[in-house]
Amino acid sequence: MKAVDVTDRVYPNDMDPFDSYRITLKPHAHLHYSYAIREGCMNIELSDYLLDAPDAVLRDTCKAVVSWAVRGKFRAPQSLIDFIHSDKFIVGKRPLYLERSRTVTMDQQGQFKNILDSVERLRESGLIFDDDIRNSFFSWVEHMAKYKFGQCNQLFRVVTVNPVLDSEEVPDFVLDYVVYHEILHLRQDSTKNRRPHNAQFKSWEHQFPMYEQAEFYLRNFYR
Ligand SMILES: [Zn+2]
Structure with missing residues (x-):
């Protein structure tokens, strides 16, 4: 998709203090907000994931970008937060995100291991709940940074796993642990996610029965 000019959808507005505004939606893999000011005109660039957003959401988001330019901080407006956390948005835009993520295989079944087997074991052992994995998607990827598992x-509620773990030699509990860690991120409130590995997260993580062994295995994975 090419850039789409949505300036007309946002006007009329009360977005002082700039003389004029131009608002475009552009294709990006991630949600994206940026701006540039040239000769009094503010060019706001938002992600094309917001193409179907109500005009009010676009307007509130643009106002937030303006106040970011003036005060130096972007604070997502509530209407935007509500919109992007709706199941409709996630289901509707996730295929586009997956397509743009390129390395995603779209397969839970690897050569040796199925990620959904891990999810099932975690669920059966009571470590995760249905709500943690509601409207989520799991997949292997073709490759991932070496020390990221x-x-x-x-x-978009997508969990991906490093294909180095798709091996007969990797114990199931290690894959389960990696999947568990990522599912805990799905459980977190992503709107208050300054420090994802906070104390709350760590305490959940320590509930994994073979936590020490799994951490040890991953730390020494390439030795
Ligand atoms: Zn993490």
Whole structure:
């Protein structure tokens, strides 16, 4: 998708103090907000994931960008937060996100291991709850940074796992632990996510029965 000019959808507004505004939606893999000011005109660039957003959401978001330019801090407006956390948004835009993430295989079944088996074991052992994994998507990826074993996109509720763990030699509990860690990110309130590995997170993580062994295994993975 190319850039879409949505300036007309946002006007009329009360977005002082700039003379004029131009608002475009552009394709990005992640939700994205940026601005540039040229000769009194403020160019606001938002992600094209917001194309179907109500005009009010676009307007509130643009106002937040303006106040970011003036006061130096971007604070997502509540209407935007509500919109992007709706199941409709997640289900509707996740395919686009997955397509843009490129390395995602779209498969839970690897050569040797199925991520959903881990999810099931975690659920059966009472470590995770249905609500933790509601409207979520799991997949192997083609490759991931060497010392990263899993990743979670909280916005689109996507958990991906490093293919080095798709091996007969890797004990199931290690994969379970990695998947558990990422599911805990799904459990977190992503709107208050300054420090994802906070004390609350760590206490959840320590509930994993073989926590020490799994951490030890991963720390020494390449030795
Ligand atoms: Zn983490």
